Amino acid sequence: MRQLQQRVETQQQVGESLITQTAVRLLVPFVQLFGLYVIVHGHYSPGGGFQGGVLLGSSFIMLGLAYDQKTVLRLMSERTNILFGNLGALIFTGVGALCAIFGGLFLDYSALDVLIPLGPIEWRSFGIFLVEVGVGLAVMSIMASLFWDLGSAGQMDEGL
Amino acid sequence: MKALALLATLVTGAILLYGTMDFPAWGDPQAPAAGRLSTHYIENAIDETHVPNLVTAVLGDYRGYDTMFETVVIYCAGTVVISVLRRTRKENPEQDS
Amino acid sequence: MIWILDLLILLLVVICAIAAINVRDLLSATIIFGVYSFLMCLLWAEMGAVDVAFTEATVGAGVSTVLFIAAILHTSRRSKD
Numbered sequence: 001m002r003q004l005q006q007r008v009e010t011q012q013q014v015g016e017s018l019i020t021q022t023a024v025r026l027l028v029p030f031v032q033l034f035g036l037y038v039i040v041h042g043h044y045s046p047g048g049g050f051q052g053g054v055l056l057g058s059s060f061i062m063l064g065l066a067y068d069q070k071t072v073l074r075l076m077s078e079r080t081n082i083l084f085g086n087l088g089a090l091i092f093t094g095v096g097a098l099c100a101i102f103g104g105l106f107l108d109y110s111a112l113d114v115l116i117p118l119g120p121i122e123w124r125s126f127g128i129f130l131v132e133v134g135v136g137l138a139v140m141s142i143m144a145s146l147f148w149d150l151g152s153a154g155q156m157d158e159g160l
Numbered sequence: 161m162k163a164l165a166l167l168a169t170l171v172t173g174a175i176l177l178y179g180t181m182d183f184p185a186w187g188d189p190q191a192p193a194a195g196r197l198s199t200h201y202i203e204n205a206i207d208e209t210h211v212p213n214l215v216t217a218v219l220g221d222y223r224g225y226d227t228m229f230e231t232v233v234i235y236c237a238g239t240v241v242i243s244v245l246r247r248t249r250k251e252n253p254e255q256d257s
Numbered sequence: 258m259i260w261i262l263d264l265l266i267l268l269l270v271v272i273c274a275i276a277a278i279n280v281r282d283l284l285s286a287t288i289i290f291g292v293y294s295f296l297m298c299l300l301w302a303e304m305g306a307v308d309v310a311f312t313e314a315t316v317g318a319g320v321s322t323v324l325f326i327a328a329i330l331h332t333s334r335r336s337k338d
Contacts, residue, residue, distance in 0.1 A: 044212055139234060151327040
């Protein structure tokens, strides 16, 4: 009971509203699902890594707008976020470098046929998918951290 | 001074509009951009990459180098923002309290 | 008949651009900028460039508006001139 009282008091101080928080909590899983769909389904419909990554990042931006920064950092810590960004950039350049290592040109995905024999044309399709996942991860991390740093002026303790 | 700025803006806009007069019409099949390269992509992209969305095929495969450096530019921008704005609390404990 | 829609959207884009410069309140300018982005998104989609329209809707109207608001909240809201 005392905890609840405390929570209501902090909410009134920071200026959070229950309606926004509930709406965001309901909306965030669907936004993330749509972002994953846009990344994965980029071969067949408009979209791709960049748009899906922005959608995934905007779900964390919405959490940061409705709640304070500490709640968001509990769900997705800063270290994990930066790790995702590095991993995304590394996937893109790594796939390109692997193509060059296995005897093709840089970013010529059909050279990866030596690794797993899928056929060179199918590998070009799959290589595009790998690259899109890399772009999506990098853009998600960068968009979320841009808002976190700009919104809390680098302090990372409270939201807007 | 405001009139001078308006004059500069209007003259620049007029020159830019004059420059667009030489552009090909929208969707013109005779345009230089719709020449051999564009028809090559449209005819061969599905056979060569098995990707029905032409935009994804061009961005991810034919022009993969562009997309890679686009990602690197975004990554650099994010890293710079983090390194400039992010400050840990240990640096100036007097000002925080 | 599509050129009537084109003309309407382009007219609204010009009106939004002028209004975003002239308005004094920075928050209003940001919201008008979001309207501008959505009109450009509509224009791209009408011209058949759906991928560009998607990018404009997510980045231009979504994230950049939020980033502008985040920057405005750390400065003064009214412009001085």
